[in-house]
Amino acid sequence: MTHFICVTCGTQYAATEREPEGCPVCLDERQYVGHGGQEWTTMEEYRKTHKNVFHEEEPDLHSVLPQPKAGIGQRAFVVRTNEGNVLWDCVPPLDGATVEAVERLGGLAAIAVSHPHYYTTVVEWSHAFGKVPVHIHENDAKWVMRPDDVVKVWGGDTRPLLGGLTLVKTGGHFDGFQVLHWPAGAAGKGVLLSGDQPYVCQDRKWVSFMWSYPNLIPLGPAAIRRVVKSLEPFAFDRLYGAFPGQVVVADAKAAVERSADRYVRRIGG
Template identity: 60%
Template sequence: MPNYICSTCGTQYVETRQPPESCLICTDERQYVKKSGQRWTTASELRQSHHTTIKLEEPGLISIGIEPQFGIGQRAFFLRTPHGNVLWDCIPLLDGALVEMLNAMGGLAAIAISHPHYYSNVVEWSREFGNIPVYLHAADRQWVMRPDDCIHFWQGETRPLLEGLTLIRCGGHFAGGSVLHWGAGAEGRGVLLSGDIIQVVADRKSVSFMYSYPNHIPLGPAAIQQIVNAVEPFPYDRIYGAFWDMVIERNGKTAVKSSAERYLQAISH
């Protein structure tokens, strides 16, 4: 039986003979079902119509996406460290060429994901690289559509992943919404891989924060302050967002603070 993948959000489900009636991720108020209705695909069908693409972001960091765009359109990151390699966030396509390339660079030691919209087909990724652990925040446990023993639910506000890498729970977009801090990134100035928990926006000088991006549902002041407080103890200068070319190259920490102040001022009126 196939593991069906939602064509709108890219989430993979447990094996079923027929596609699920609906995608629980997309019927949540943070997502949507397209006007054309619920559509499903499978991993094998996706490999026939799409391919992965990569981009070197900086030494030790490669971004991975899908062409043509599929689902939400996020990118994943392959992060190399002397202590092992990590996949941050996930995409619903894993092809042979990509597996060969990543294995040639040392494979993967772990996977961590920012929030449920990017859980994707993470179980397939784990199995392909030797049943490696997948770290998801326990507050988002209910949104796992394909449970598996590879999934490890972490709790609390921070969790060391590998040496020099720390998961930080920010909340906001989802209760367990998290970012990844890479201390050695940006030539030692520090990097945040932020998904869309802290969303790098079009000017690439500021960020925003939303409960729902497609449906334009904002967050309240307490949620914004929680996000800012969560990342404040960590040194970082560069921020990589969820989508291609959405990068704040310098002064990322200042951008988060000033963007939060701007946001709070806007909603106060």
């Protein structure tokens, strides 16, 4: 029995004798099946072809980026707090060197993932760090392709984690989309870890909002307003997105608000 992994999105599946019929994550309108057709890999293969590169983004925040690109190409983050560390989002490859590097940062106390595109091999990550809980929003529970006791679903609008961290459900790109607020980040001015919503634009004073990024399907005005409203109670000056180089260095909350206004104006809402 093998836990097959979809090459295009990095989602790992419950163990089967043979490769799954298809990948529901890629068959969904928000993603796509690889241009060469559905392909599968395994963690054993990743260990031969990939490694994870760590980078200190700011004090107590380290990004984890697979090289070469794995799945969708996102990075994960280790957020350090005085009550333990949280892995924010996830990347598909995981090897001994990665576990050692995370242990040197103090290990993990919990994991949280913004949305199903980054669930990837999160159960393997949890098991490698003593079966720490994996927090996802109940609205996206149906997208968990490798069910396991470590996956903990929560409901409602916010969920406090350890060390002052808070998960905030924004909805939008996915019904259960969540972001992570880290108040101690940016030298105490606050950081938002957003995954791919809000999405940091090439002009990094701006962010954007899409229902599908690869297929360029926009979010509607009501959903965009809900994202902004859900972030209202939280102070943050800096925002990190899922992909390398994606950071709004300062004044990020105002950037989110003005970006939402611009977007809604452009779509005529």
